[in-house]
Amino acid sequence: MTVTPPPAPRAAQAAPPAITATGLRKSYGDKVVLDGIDLSVPQGTVFALLGPNGAGKTTAVKILSTLITADAGELRVAGHDLAAEPHAVRAAIGVTGQFSAVDGLITGEENMLLMADLHHLSKREGRRVAAELLERFDLVEAAKKPASGYSGGMKRRLDIAMTLVGGPRIIFLDEPTTGLDPRSRHTMWGIVRELVADGVTVFLTTQYLEEADELADRIAVLNGGRIAAEGSAEELKRIVPGGHVRLRFTDPAAYRSAASALRGGAGDDEALALQIPSDGSQRDLRSVLDRLDAAGVEADELTVHTPDLDDVFFALTGAPVPAPTHQPKEAVR
Template identity: 80%
Template sequence: MPSSVMPTSNSGDGRPSPTAVSTVGLRKSYGDRTVLDGIDLRIPAGSVFALLGPNGAGKTTVVKILSTLITADGGQAQVAGHDVAADPQSVRAAIGVTGQFSAVDGLITGEENMLLMADLHHLSKSEGRRVTAELLEQFDLTDAAGKPAQSYSGGMKRRLDIAMTLVGNPRIIFLDEPTTGLDPRSRHNMWQIIRELVADGVTVFLTTQYLEEADELADRIAVLNDGRIAAEGTAEELKRQIPGGHVRLRFTDPSAYRSAAAELGEVTRDDEALALQIPSDGSQRALRAVLDRLDSAAIEADELTVHTPDLDDVFFALTGGTGVPDQPKETVR
C-alpha cells in the first residue's frame, strides 16, 4: 500500500471508513524490559480512542512512536495513511501532540505562544494572526491573550497548550493525559473541547488515568497491560465482560415479592427491603428475559434498576488492580 493512501476499516453500517491510526505487532523494549509486546490497533477517523493502563504500562511509549518521537523495535504503524518509520515527515504534518507536560512558555504571553507556533508552521504573518485570534477565541483565552502564560491557571494553560497544537490544523491529535492535575470544572471544560474537535472531524487518540474520562469521551477503549492489549471495545462492551452485573427489583407488595422470587429462581433476596437481585450482563436481551418472565406470571415490580460493572471494575479485573493512581472519582455514568 502506498504511504499516501489512507487505509480503511469497516464502519458500523458496513461501509468502509478511513482508518486514522493503525498498528500491527508494535514492539518496544528498553534494555531487557519489554514495554510493548505486539500491539495491534485500528482507529477510525473522526473518533475518540482511549488507551488505558497502569502507571508504566507503555501508554506514552505508544504515543511517542506514533508521533515519530521515538522508533519502534518491531512491527508496523501507519498514521493518516503514512508509514511512521518510512515517512515520518508526512506523519508530523498530519498530527498534533499535547504531552503530559505543558509546552507553553510561561515567560511570554498566550498570544506570543500562539504566534510562535504559527511561525514554526511557516504561516504568513497575516495568516498566523488570523489563526491565533480564532483559536484564542475558540478556547476562551482572548481576554488573557496579552498576559504572561505563567499567570494562567492550570486549566487555562492546558487550553492554550491544545490551541497551540491546533495551529497547524491537524486531523489527528494525540492527547497524553491532557487533564491530569486539573480541577473537575477544568476537566469538564476540556471534555467539551475534545467533543467539539471530534464533531469537526478530528481524530483524538487519548491516554488517560481518569477512567470516567474514557467512559465519558471514548468511542472505543483499549486496556494496555504487561505490554499487550488486554481488551478492546466500547465502554459498554468492556463492562459486560466483567462479572457482577445484575438487575435489582424492588416491591411494595410482599406477596408480589414472594411470587417473583419463586418465579425467577436464582436470585439474591433482601426480605427487609423486599428486593431481588438477579445476575445479568446488563444487555437488552437479558433484561427482556427477566421482564417476560414477570409478565407471563402477571407480576409487576415497583422499581427496576440495572447495575453493570464500571470501568474501574474493568480496569482492576484486566490489570490485577495495580498502578491505579489516587484520583478524585466523579459520578458521570
C-alpha cells in the same frame, strides 16, 4: 431498441483508519514495554488507551507521533507509513504531551504566533489563525498577559490551541487533564467533543477512568505490554461479572411470586427485593420482564446495575482498588 441500464453505483468504501498498528514492539534493554500490540483507530473518533503505571501508554504515543522509533511493527498514521514517511505523518498530526509546552515568559498570543512561525504560516495567516483559536478557547482576555500567570486549566487550553495551529486531523493527547480541577476537566472534555465533531481524530491516554467513559468511542486496556481488552465502554463493562437487575416490591405476595418465577436470584426478605444476575443487555432485561409477566407480577421498582470501568480496569490489570475519594477515581499511569 435495447436500453442498457446504467451501471449500479459502487458501494461507498469505508474510510481507512486514522491510525493502525500491527505487531508494535518496543523494548529498553531486557524490559519489553510493548509486546506486539495491534490497534486500529477510525477517523473522527476518540480512542482511549488505559493502563497501570509503566504499561507503555506514553511509549505508544511517542512512537505513533514519530518521537521515538519502534523495534518492530507495521504502523500507519494518516495514511502514511510511519517508518517511510515520518515527515508526512508529522505534518498531519498534533501532540499535546503530559507536560505543557507553553512558554510562561511570553504572552498567550505570542505562544500562538511562535507556533504559527514554526508551521511556516505567513504573518497575516498566523495572526488570523491565532486570533480564531484564542477566541475558540476563551483566551482572548488573557491573550496579552504572560502565560506564567495562567491557571492550570488556561494553560492546558492554550497548549491544545497551540497544537491546533497547523490544522492537524489527528491529535495525540497524553493525559490532558491530569492535575486539573473538576470544572477545568469538564471544560477540556467539551473541547475534545468539539474537535471530534469537526472530524478530528483524538488518541487519548488518561489516568481518569471517568474520562475514558465520557469521551471514548473505543477503549483499549494495556497491561504487561499487551492489549488486555478492547471495545466500547459498554462492551468492556460486560466482560466483568457482577452485573444485576434489582427488583423491589411493596406487596409481600408479589415478592414471593417473583422469587418463585425468577429462581437463581438473591432475595432480601426485609427489603422485599430481588437481585437477578444480568449482563445489562436489552435481551437479558426482556427475559426477566417476560418471566415476571408470565407469573402475573409487576415490580414497583426496577434498576439495572452494570460494572463500571473501574471494575474492568482492576479485573484486567490486577491493580489494587484505591481508597474511596470524592475526586474522580484514578488509575495510576
